[in-house]
Amino acid sequence: KAGVTQTPRYLIKTRGQQVTLSCSPISGHRSVSWYQQTPGQGLQFLFEYFSETQRNKGNFPGRFSGRQFSNSRSEMNVSTLELGDSALYLCASSPTTDLNTGELFFGEGSRLTVL
């Protein structure tokens, strides 16, 4: 069974540009969450989607957005990139609608560098 797949693995952008990151969850998983990991702030929750609906959102500016498609694949977008957006962006999928026991399975991440 394939794991969580994130593309691209590495990318370099310049300030002011926008970026779209993709996440394919494990087959059958309907919940997808996104996290940002930086040396200074650690792991921070961005948002979570279930059945194409955003269920929860972290404290990030509106430049950060996401969506989920009917096949559960998810994308996140960051517009007007800033140097501080340089980070590892991790996607996680969960196999169950039971919010109390569903384990999160993480992908290897997309490492974004903003110059």
Added chain:
Amino acid sequence: AQSVTQLDSQVPVFEEAPVELRCNYSSSVSVYLFWYVQYPNQGLQLLLKYLSGSTLVKGINGFEAEFNKSQTSFHLRKPSVHISDTAEYFCAVRRTGFQKLVFGTGTRLLVSP
């Protein structure tokens, strides 16, 4: 709101020695507790979790953790570490009924021969 404190940013240890990575949490509501490991250039892998029941939880790779409600702690232990255990370890909490994980700042375990 929930918060997690990992007091040790780095723990050096010799191979085959025991190790304990400390985690304390704060929450006004019921939470579930997790330990994740991250190897270089990789995502997070679940080591173990506490949802309910026995306070001693056993995980993968010989790790275990004990939930202590009175001390709001969830320390991770391994009786004998290997070089391959060198990695970053994250403690996390999740409020019951929500998928959002709140992570600690991580502890880098450095195992030397």
